[in-house]
Amino acid sequence: MRSLKQIRSFVAVFEEGSFTAAAQREGATQSGISQHIRHLEESLGVELLVRDGRGVIPTAHGERYYGECVAILRRLDLAEAEIGRASALGGEVRIGLMPTFTRAVLAPTLDRFIAVAPTVEMRVTEAYSGVLTDLVRKGELDFAVVPGFQGAVGLSTTLLIRDREMLVASKNRLGQHLTPISLKDMDPLKIVVPGPQNTRRRTIETYCASHGVAIERRLQLDAMMGTLDFVASSEWVAILPGVMMVNDLDGARFDIRPLDQPALYSDFVLIEPTRRVLSPAAALFASMLRETTEQTITIRQARMREA
Amino acid sequence: MRSLKQIRSFVAVFEEGSFTAAAQREGATQSGISQHIRHLEESLGVELLVRDGRGVIPTAHGERYYGECVAILRRLDLAEAEIGRASALGGEVRIGLMPTFTRAVLAPTLDRFIAVAPTVEMRVTEAYSGVLTDLVRKGELDFAVVPGFQGAVGLSTTLLIRDREMLVASKNRLGQHLTPISLKDMDPLKIVVPGPQNTRRRTIETYCASHGVAIERRLQLDAMMGTLDFVASSEWVAILPGVMMVNDLDGARFDIRPLDQPALYSDFVLIEPTRRVLSPAAALFASMLRETTEQTITIRQARMREA
DNA sequence: TTCCGATATTAATTTTTCTGATAGAGGGTC
């Protein structure tokens, strides 16, 4: 007979591309997963996955069945969310944020959220997008906010916010605080960048290369706090999303100038497991996060107009 | 943990309005069903059903959850139908028909169907609508065709055909074979009717009462073959759906005249369990049944125009 | 009250699932 465990196992294997990884994600053994898939295939009378020594590849049947299974799990999740403690706006909300978001917008969002939903247990994980993506896929986070990307199996993405990238340097080094700047006018740059595993690195390199911005020296720093601190006390610069600099608009510590000619925008998306539905509390937090972020951007735009 | 058995049990209890009946339908014991429901309620943290000594009544939560559960089971069924042997147009098709349909349209439909799908195992059950409805709800039939009615929990209905009712008598007793007739012109009637448990009985009585048709004598006969035979060899008449008389349009045995002023139409609907999806073979049979029936009606209309 | 028809509970049993160990298969590397 068909069972939900079998379906969950299949979805996990499909998304992870491996029995072993699926077992880990489902908190089971590889042996158990193997048996579930076998029973599923037997009872359907169809091969769902081709095992090729390196992992697994779904068959055409597998692809189609996966789509249905995800829809079923999602619907199941929805049914429970509708009934259970869901409506009470309680439970636990586990989210993942990049430093971009924890630096400035997390605190005010938390303030507002806690006021409205005092009984909800919040758990915020700070990490870079790769880690967060994995955690979301494993179901260990309800959702995460990561740079916009080309999607991944089993994840749904929703655009949360689009924000402008800023050139950040220590006070009085750039001048014209908050007015647009063309990077080419500033080169050659001594720039602090994240490591190649970070999505931002590629964005920055691509931008510089395709607009003829010369880079004199690169410093690879995978610590956001450290980057800011270093930039504040040196002649090095960094390119950062505006949303993390809202608390420094006064110009007391940094010169901040939006990239121009052309402007560079970054998308941040909310990712969640397709097979699940956001709990009301999580959805509320997500919408508050978006609102707060939008407000900070609005504030910044007002300041920029003044400048 | 949630399981499909629990969900199936809940759906069965909801639809049957009773643990005991649900157990029977699911081929389980009352004890097992009781435990499944208890676990479901515990894990949702919500009461789904109120037990009141006489049976069970769903709570508001139960109602909502039921809707989701049916959708999930249906989707699951769909997923399997899409993948499995479904596409091969094999397997078994179990349908239920009333005598109305078995008398004239079943045979030609079967001919066509068997030609196209020779490997499908057909199982046709002939019975009256109440029995067929129960069998469909229990999942012992893929679908049945019954008189149009006001629906039942757990059943989906689709209009299959609308047909005209006929006054049937033995040859040369009515005259004007195949031309419309006003019943009032023929009263008082000596009429053969089915028992009160049959949907048609109410239809006929209502029609006569509301159009001032006097009935001289009633003969209650719950045997369709017997009714036809008796009518053919006596002065009694019967009111029957046109679709069952297509083989007697030649007037050799019966005088058949459509009711007029006003015309009386009957709807026949296809009923199937909402939680399931018709297999391709069953769907094909249903559509062939509709086609055949429509053709017989078209033929009759042509004959009527000639007459 | 008493009975009747229904659900709840319980403990033993059966079935299913899960695990840990091991075998086997398929690529990559030297």
Place this chain on the structure above:
DNA sequence: GACCCTCTATCAGAAAAATTAATATCGGAA
């Protein structure tokens, strides 16, 4: 090609869960 590494399949015993039959309990009707 031999070796190694990683991955999946299989198996038997262990653990967990479902199922059953018997029985307790409950609620309403007469």
